[in-house]
Amino acid sequence: SPKKIKIDYEDALHHIVVPDDYSLPKEFEEFHVAEFVKGLKHVIKQDKSLYRAVVRENFNSFARTTEPKKEGHELILSYWYALISSVIGQQISGHAARAVEKKFKDSFGDDEMNPENTLKKSFDELRAVGLSNMKTKYVISISEAFSDPKNKLTDPKFYEGPLEEIVEELVSLKGIGVWSAKMFAIFTLKEMDVFAEDDLGVARGMAKYVVRRPEVLEEVKRLASTDEQVKLLLKKKAKFAKKDSRRDWTPLHDEYVKLAALKYSPYRTALMMILWRIGSTNLDVFTN
Structure with missing residues (x-):
């Protein structure tokens, strides 16, 4: 052959x-x-x-996309979920990550999938979607940050500022290192000089x-x-x-x-x- x-x-x-x-x-x-x-x-x-x-x-x-541009609360919600998705995908295959993401989304039932409703879940409920103990802590920590109106990451205008400041703020979140922050900047924020x-x-x-x-x-x-x-x-x-x-x-x-x-x-x-x-x-x- x-x-x-x-x-x-x-x-x-x-x-x-x-x-x-x-x-x-x-x-x-x-x-x-x-x-x-x-x-x-x-x-x-x-x-x-x-x-x-x-x-x-x-x-x-x-x-190019024909989808309407997200703004305000909807935009910040998409950023929160992009970071949650990043944590879910750490050190597992793409296939396994998609399976966990589906379970995570399904766990909200008729409720909106957002940081506040995530925090209403118990540690064990979050673990049950396929998250490790460490990843569960990360998901809670990121959701706490995005539930705090005083946090810079909840302000759409913050993302218009210098890339270095955005990366620095993202890295302050548990579970988000410099590499993850840069991937977020590329694939979610569509920053051009990463x-x-x-x-x-x-x-x-x-x-x-x-x-x-x-x-x-x-x-x-x-x-x-x-x-x-x-x-x-x-x-x-x-x-x-x-x-x-x-x-x-x-x-x-x-x-x-x-x-x-x-x-x-x-x-x-x-x-x-x-x-x-x-x-x-x-x-x-x-x-x-």
């Missing part, structure tokens, strides 16, 4: 025709929200060799990206050599430094990954989506 050959994502893109002006296909542009399209164009302007990886398929997380250099899929995508483009790594190392703070940070152990025989890629130091992404600001979210694609990360895990 014929042997299956594993090839890198970019090796499967040679059939895609690249126009002389690197313009995106009309139907591709129309599928996505305008600001994300601007981001993709910015990425291609910085590195034209990424064109094929961009247009290979649509980025469903940034599809970058998680310590994400496994991003690290893998960047490693595969620079292997084909050694000049990128050379430039990054040159930049690092002129920055004393970066030189200090490079002495710290990298997130993925531990050897893993299952890897088909060589990890870069987190600081190199971060530096390589700098020129793509203020659209590093678009770069992340492309790196996930190059590293073939399953985005379903983040968007379930």
Whole structure:
């Protein structure tokens, strides 16, 4: 029987025709929200060799929608649930997470699914939907924060402020770390300049990206050599430094990954989506 050959994502893109002006296909542009399209164009302007990886398929997380825009209480409610969903999905498969989410939603019966009604449930009732003890504590803690009108996270205007402040406030919630806060910023808030250099899929995508483009790594190392703070940070152990025989890629130091992404600001979210694609990360895990 014929042997299956594993090839890198970019090796499967040679059939895609690249126009002389690197313009995106009309139907591709129309599928996505305008600001994300601007981001993709910015990425291609910085590195034209990424064109094929961009247009290979649509980025469903940034599809235009005909749904009416949520506002006020409804908007905050959607943010609360996005964070609850994030906690539910931690360290379990997408399939298992969806099953727990369904049980959680069903547990409200005819009542509105909201923070206040969540807090009316006993610890054991919440556990019964499939949450661990720790996740139950997180769900209660997040619901308490969103039930407090004095909490910044209940004010829609707060989310219009600086991304750093939003991430800082989110991280103050039990069960939400920096990575979860950044995923919330990307997939829920649709922020355009988010970058998680310590994400496994991003690290893998960047490693595969620079292997084909050694000049990128050379430039990054040159930049690092002129920055004393970066030189200090490079002495710290990298997130993925531990050897893993299952890897088909060589990890870069987190600081190199971060530096390589700098020129793509203020659209590093678009770069992340492309790196996930190059590293073939399953985005379903983040968007379930």
